[in-house]
Amino acid sequence: xAFDIDRYTETSQKVAWQDLxxxxxxxxxxxxxxxxxxxxxxxxxxxxxCYLRDxxxxxxxxxxxxxxxxxxxxxxEFWHGEALAAVLAEHDVIVDFDExxxxxxxxxxxxxxxxxxxxxxxxxxxxxxxxxxxxxxxxNEWSAVAAYNRLADLEQHPVLAELLRxxxxxEARHVAFYATQARERLGKSKKAQVLARFALKNFWGPVGSxxxxxxxxxxxxxxxxxxxxxxxxxxxxxxxxxxxxGLEGLTIVQDALTARGIAA
Amino acid sequence: xSGEHTMSVEEPAPVEDSAPARFDVRDFARTAVGxxxxxxxxxAFESQPLEPASLRVLAYxxxxxxxxxxxxxxxxxxxTHKDARVTAFLTxxxxxxxxxADAFDVIVRAHxxxxxxxPKPGRVKAFSLEVAERATxxxxxxxxxxxxxxxxxxxxxxxxxxxxxxxxAYSRLAELDPHPVLVALLERVQQVKARHRLFVEVxxxxxxxxxxxxxxxxxxxxxxxxxxxGAASNAASETAFFYETLVDAALASxxxxxxxxxxxxGSLHLVTTARTKALxxxxxxxxxxxxxxxWIGRTTATLTHPLHTDSPTSPSTRKAD
Numbered sequence: 001x002a003f004d005i006d007r008y009t010e011t012s013q014k015v016a017w018q019d020l021x022x023x024x025x026x027x028x029x030x031x032x033x034x035x036x037x038x039x040x041x042x043x044x045x046x047x048x049x050c051y052l053r054d055x056x057x058x059x060x061x062x063x064x065x066x067x068x069x070x071x072x073x074x075x076x077e078f079w080h081g082e083a084l085a086a087v088l089a090e091h092d093v094i095v096d097f098d099e100x101x102x103x104x105x106x107x108x109x110x111x112x113x114x115x116x117x118x119x120x121x122x123x124x125x126x127x128x129x130x131x132x133x134x135x136x137x138x139x140n141e142w143s144a145v146a147a148y149n150r151l152a153d154l155e156q157h158p159v160l161a162e163l164l165r166x167x168x169x170x171e172a173r174h175v176a177f178y179a180t181q182a183r184e185r186l187g188k189s190k191k192a193q194v195l196a197r198f199a200l201k202n203f204w205g206p207v208g209s210x211x212x213x214x215x216x217x218x219x220x221x222x223x224x225x226x227x228x229x230x231x232x233x234x235x236x237x238x239x240x241x242x243x244x245x246g247l248e249g250l251t252i253v254q255d256a257l258t259a260r261g262i263a264a
Numbered sequence: 265x266s267g268e269h270t271m272s273v274e275e276p277a278p279v280e281d282s283a284p285a286r287f288d289v290r291d292f293a294r295t296a297v298g299x300x301x302x303x304x305x306x307x308a309f310e311s312q313p314l315e316p317a318s319l320r321v322l323a324y325x326x327x328x329x330x331x332x333x334x335x336x337x338x339x340x341x342x343x344t345h346k347d348a349r350v351t352a353f354l355t356x357x358x359x360x361x362x363x364x365a366d367a368f369d370v371i372v373r374a375h376x377x378x379x380x381x382x383p384k385p386g387r388v389k390a391f392s393l394e395v396a397e398r399a400t401x402x403x404x405x406x407x408x409x410x411x412x413x414x415x416x417x418x419x420x421x422x423x424x425x426x427x428x429x430x431x432x433a434y435s436r437l438a439e440l441d442p443h444p445v446l447v448a449l450l451e452r453v454q455q456v457k458a459r460h461r462l463f464v465e466v467x468x469x470x471x472x473x474x475x476x477x478x479x480x481x482x483x484x485x486x487x488x489x490x491x492x493x494g495a496a497s498n499a500a501s502e503t504a505f506f507y508e509t510l511v512d513a514a515l516a517s518x519x520x521x522x523x524x525x526x527x528x529x530g531s532l533h534l535v536t537t538a539r540t541k542a543l544x545x546x547x548x549x550x551x552x553x554x555x556x557x558x559w560i561g562r563t564t565a566t567l568t569h570p571l572h573t574d575s576p577t578s579p580s581t582r583k584a585d
Contacts, residue, residue, distance in 0.1 A: 009362070010299065049351040053340035056333055064380075067333040068362065075359045078293065078352065097289070100348035 003180040005065045008173060012072035014079035015166050017086060024159045025090035033223055034155055035091055038084055040220045041147065044208045045081035046100050048074055051140075055133050066130075069177050076174075080167050087160065103211065131185035131192035132199050135244055138178035139200065140207045142237045143253065144171040147207075150224045150233055179240075186245040193246025200241070204252045214260075222262050231257065231264040287463040289349055293356045297456050300367040300449060306374040308445045313375055318441040321433075321509055322368045323379035324502045328430065329365035331494030332358040343413045350416060353463050357423075360456050367449055383499035417471035417478030418485050421526060423464045425486070426493040428519050429535060431457050433492075433510040440509070472527040479528035486529070491538040500545065507539045 030038070052074050085095040148168035152161040186193050209217045225234045234253040242250050257264070314322075336354060344350055372379040431454060438450045472479050490496035495503045507516075516535040524530045 009366075014294075014296075046348065046352075049340065049355060050345060052336070053345055056337035056340065064330075067330070070333055071358050071362045074355050075293075075296075078355045082290070082293070097348035097352060101346055104346040104348065 003177050005068050005177075008177065009068050009072050012076060014076065015083050015163075015170060017083050017163050017166075020159050020162055022086060022090050022159065024157075025087065028157065029091055030087075030155065030157060030160065033219070034151070035088065035093060036216070037151065037220045037223050038088060039093060039095070040208060040212055040216050042081050042084035042088060042095055043100065043103060043212065045077045045084065046095075047104070047211055048077035048081075050104065050211070051137075055137070063130075066181070073174055073177070076170050080170070083163060083167065087163065129192075129195065131182060131189065132196045134178050134182035134185060135196045135200065135241070135247070136204065138175060138182050138244075139204060139237070139241055139252065141171050141175040141178055142240050143207050144168075145175060146233045146237055147220075147224050150230065154224070179244075182244055186247070190246070196244075197247055197250065200247070200250060200252050204256075206253070206256050209256075218260050218262070221257060221260055225253075225257055226262050228264060230262075287353075287466065289352045289356075289463070292459065292463065293352060296356045297360050297363065297452070299363050300452060301370060303452065304367060304370060304449055305445050306370065308443075309371070309374045312443060314371070314443055314446060315441045317505075317509055318437060318443075318446065319372050319375055319377055320382075320502070321437060321506055323372050323377070323382050324498065324506050325430070325433075326365045326368040326372065326379050327498050327502075328492050328494040329361045329368065331497060332361050334497060335493055339419050342415045342419070344416045344419050347413070347416060350420075350467075357460055357463075360460070364453050364456065367453070371446070371449070383501050385497070385499050414471075414475050414478040414481050417468060417475065418482045420464045420468035420471065421482050421486060421529075422489045422493065424461065424468045424526075425489075425519070425523055425534060426491060427457055427461050427464065428522055429492045429511065431461075432515055432519055433506065436510040436515065469526060472529075482526075483528055483532070486523075486532060486534060487537070489534075491534060495538070495542070500542065503542045504545050507542045511535070511539055513539070 052070055055070065081095075088095055145168050148164040148171065152164040152168075155161065182196075186196060206217055206221055208220070224230060231254065234257055235251075237253045238251045241252065242248055336358065339345070339354070340351075369379055434450045434453060434457075438447045472482060492506075495506075511519075513536070516539045519535045520533050523532055523534055
């Protein structure tokens, strides 16, 4: 089914939380480990603009539907950051732009050269590379949906759960865009399939790896994807990815857990 | 079009006096202006259509406002993307411009015209664009990363100048074709744009004032920015029509006065030059091959230049951020 970009842009909204009683966090504060995971998610949402950059260096920036989506997606993710920052603020954890800037500065040279590398690569293989970005985006958005829903289930905090479900609902629309684009583009090109398989297998990492420290990545993966239930969620994401043309048998999320020693 | 009606869309006023000490990016994001569709009475155009020339410039303006992702593409590969406050602004800026483009889009379509079906860049220009598009982010990344955060001053200055041009152009459009629905929309658009300037104009000025390196970079690089932003990706005939219809020599010169009032940019005539170049039309197109050659030469020069002059780790590249 085609993704209706006009409907998506018309209904794109910043996630709402003003109607939720955040003062509840003062009487029922979230535990330390959950705040740590929320902080991670909050940072990642704010850093979306860095991913946007990586997407735009390939020919995808010329496609009207893609640019319309990117504009709304980038803004929705920014608002997820704002919403999570508001939850953290109730716990006296303040996330400000200067601090986010410091995290980005720490990325250093690897990050600086990434868009160059991406652009060189992206331009060499041309529009087939857009398919890689789309399936990459889909994998990340599936992970995000799973992570938010899982945290809502784990924590059972009514206010937090409601907010996380709202965010997950928006992420699900992002999945729809990326997955539709990826399926279509992969379906059309054997070369794109080979490239996507290669890129995901060798370079994909959990959302936030490369931006956050390994310790933080491990904490969040362990918190949300650890244990039998967590592994089941990871397997579901892998199953979605493996249904894409040419990506049969890939288990990148479970591989990432194993590589980090997260027990099933 | 006739120009005898009174102007109902205000000329942009300088923002220095009214600007708060520090622009509240979060408040800006919270109060972003989205779709204008509900405010546009499309049926009014059935009995009273816009002038053909208005539709043509609206179709062009649609492309300009819609070009944010291409612009961000070049901006975000530079250290500008590290500044979370600037990227938070640009996120909402792109969102608001998307909906301005959408408003122009629906108005043109209401007249039975597909705004995206207009002239495309000529073959030579398309080729040079292709070359430039493939290489620009690479060159930008190498060059700007070696310059450091001073490049933010350049980016915000170019957005400021672009806002001055489009705001002046939309004021002129409202004068020339004072259709009540168009005028009402342009008034709303000007309000949205005035808020963009509250951030970019103040921040650009501050960054230029604070850093000699940012000033020298802006002075050197601004003449290479195609104005208005987005013009480079559109047909030369449409940019020419935009200047011809909406920005006369006097208006171009008055915008240049504002540019020259920015720190150390006193010698520039950016808008007048952009206008003259656009209006030279055919001659300009014949020179496209030569401009590709010049571009290749310049690119090669800029790729080697930073290696000799700017050390990416030198303290002077960081202090102004």
